[in-house]
Amino acid sequence: MAREPKKRICVLNGGGDCPGLNAVIRSVVKTAILRYDWKVWGSEDSFGGFLKSDKMVPLTLDSVRGILPLGGTILGTTNKGNPFRYPVKNKEGKTEFKDYSQKVFDTARAMKLDGVIVIGGDGTLSIAHRLFEAGLPVIGVPKTIDKDLLATEMTFGFDTALHTATEAIDKVHTTAESHERVMVVELMGRNAGWIALEAGISGGADVILIPEIPFDIEKVCQKIRQRAKEGRPFSVVVVAEAAASSGGSPVYRQPHEGDHRGDLGGIGFVVGEMIQERLDVETRVLVLGHLQRGGSPSPFDRLLGTRFGLVAVELVAQERFGLMVALKCGQVESVPIKTAIAGQRLVDPEGEYVRTAKAIGISFGDV
Numbered sequence: 001m002a003r004e005p006k007k008r009i010c011v012l013n014g015g016g017d018c019p020g021l022n023a024v025i026r027s028v029v030k031t032a033i034l035r036y037d038w039k040v041w042g043s044e045d046s047f048g049g050f051l052k053s054d055k056m057v058p059l060t061l062d063s064v065r066g067i068l069p070l071g072g073t074i075l076g077t078t079n080k081g082n083p084f085r086y087p088v089k090n091k092e093g094k095t096e097f098k099d100y101s102q103k104v105f106d107t108a109r110a111m112k113l114d115g116v117i118v119i120g121g122d123g124t125l126s127i128a129h130r131l132f133e134a135g136l137p138v139i140g141v142p143k144t145i146d147k148d149l150l151a152t153e154m155t156f157g158f159d160t161a162l163h164t165a166t167e168a169i170d171k172v173h174t175t176a177e178s179h180e181r182v183m184v185v186e187l188m189g190r191n192a193g194w195i196a197l198e199a200g201i202s203g204g205a206d207v208i209l210i211p212e213i214p215f216d217i218e219k220v221c222q223k224i225r226q227r228a229k230e231g232r233p234f235s236v237v238v239v240a241e242a243a244a245s246s247g248g249s250p251v252y253r254q255p256h257e258g259d260h261r262g263d264l265g266g267i268g269f270v271v272g273e274m275i276q277e278r279l280d281v282e283t284r285v286l287v288l289g290h291l292q293r294g295g296s297p298s299p300f301d302r303l304l305g306t307r308f309g310l311v312a313v314e315l316v317a318q319e320r321f322g323l324m325v326a327l328k329c330g331q332v333e334s335v336p337i338k339t340a341i342a343g344q345r346l347v348d349p350e351g352e353y354v355r356t357a358k359a360i361g362i363s364f365g366d367v
Contacts, residue, residue: 007038007114009316011059013077014046014124018145018157019297020305021073024119026064027309033061036317041111042074046081046124050104056111068306069296082127101131108136115316119143121155122341125324129337132322139312140324140337145292148192151340152326156308159300161188161292162198168288169203169236176234181282182224182275186268188292189240193347195292196240201356207237207363209271212347213354214246215365217274223363224279233281239268265289307332 011028013021025042032038040059043049049056057063057075067074080087083104085097108116115137118128121144132138142149145161165187176183185205187196193210200208207223209215224235241264242250253265268285276283297305304327311325311332323334347353354364 006036007032007316008041008112009038009115009117009313010041010043010049010056010108010111010113011075011117011119012043012046012049013073013075013119013143014081014127015077015079015121015143016145016293017072017077018143018293019071019160019295020156020301021075021077021119021143022064022067022070023156023297023302023305024141024143024309024312025059025074026067027306028117028313029059029064030061031310031313036313041113045076045078047083047104047127048076048078048081050107051083051086051100056107068302071293071295071297079123082123084127084130101134104131105134105136113137115139115319115321117141117312117316121146122149122344125149125337126341129322129341132337137316137319137321138337139315139321140340141308141312142324142326142340145195146189146192147194148190148344148346149340150343150345151324151335152328152345154304154327156297156301156305157293158194159304160295160298161195162202163298164292164295165195165199165288166202168286168291169199169205169238172286173204173236176236176284179282180233181284182235182237182272182279184237184239184268184272184275184283184285186239186241186265186285186287186289188288189242190264191242191344191346193240193243196238196243197347197353197357200238200362201353201360203238204236205238205362206235207365208357209237209239209243209267209365210347211240211242211244211250213349213364213366214244214248216246217271217278217365219363220271220365221275221278223365224275224281228281237271237275239271241265241267243267243271 044055119141147158251266272285
């Protein structure tokens with residue numbers, strides 16, 4: 001007679017996808033089975049498995065074989081999986097939001113789950129914390145390409161996105177110089193400018209515009225004019241999607257509606273048009289968009305995801321719930337989820353990264 005697994009756990013991810021998610025899932029499954037002999041389930045489409053039985057799938061060693069280098073997530077994901085405000089269609093075909101959170105607890109109880117590992121950014125982890133406060137045994141794993149979660153020095157997915165963005169900036173340099181153009185590259189970063197800042201420095205951008213430093217378009221143009229006078233009639237301007245001019249607001253291609261926070265995007269074209277209006281120079285805009293979320297994860301993200309998965313399972317074994325794994329001083333530790341979602345980790349306008357960029361001649365449009 002086969003012996004009953006000691007514990008039963010579930011792993012899920014919510015919000016946007018990013019490289020390294022499969023590394024975490026793989027690590028959770030392999031650690032739970034090989035080290036502890038536990039039973040592991042995966043909830044597809046965020047908390048979907050708790051709401052629909054066909055979306056709760058068993059995860060085995062075979063399930064995670066070969067997924068380490070894969071981008072995306074084998075469990076699927078969604079930005080609309082909040083069980084406290086779950087979208088459903090009424091008889092008229094209109095979307096309504098209903099509280100299905102009790103179904104999460106009913107499913108967890110019926111499945112005899114000893115722990116739920118939730119991988120996500122501030123939105124998904126806020127849901128996880130709310131469920132924890134109501135009694136669900138939750139462990140959080142930080143995930144976002146924006147690197148904007150408090151209490152952790154790094155989130156997996158950022159490094160891969162940074163490589164993708166830097167490579168794109170490298171490539172637009174050649175066409176910018178060949179045609180003597182201004183190339184505006186719009187990168188992701190909902191409220192934090194980490195990708196734009198680090199990719200801009202790494203890719204040799206001439207101007208970097210980030211949400212934390214409101215810009216003056218005249219100062220941006222001044223930098224471009226200066227380069228032209230010095231015999232460099234081309235420039236590369238990197239713009240974070242949430243950047244805004246002094247006194248202005250971020251640009252949205254889809255506004256906030258219901259449970260939807262709104263989709264940022266379009267500031268690159270706004271900046272490009274403003275530059276072209278003021279300067280006699282051809283301007284082109286490249287919006288990298290979801291390309292930054294895709295592709296095979298970098299070695300760093302694979303390793304960090306694997307380390308996060310291990311410690312998440314260890315926390316379940318220790319029955320220390322309501323915690324999120326975090327990278328601190330190079331070591332994976334744990335912090336209260338409540339601490340991690342209390343605010344955002346933003347770029348310090350006076351910090352080392354910005355000072356470094358300014359020291360080597362990069363303009364932020366603020367001076």
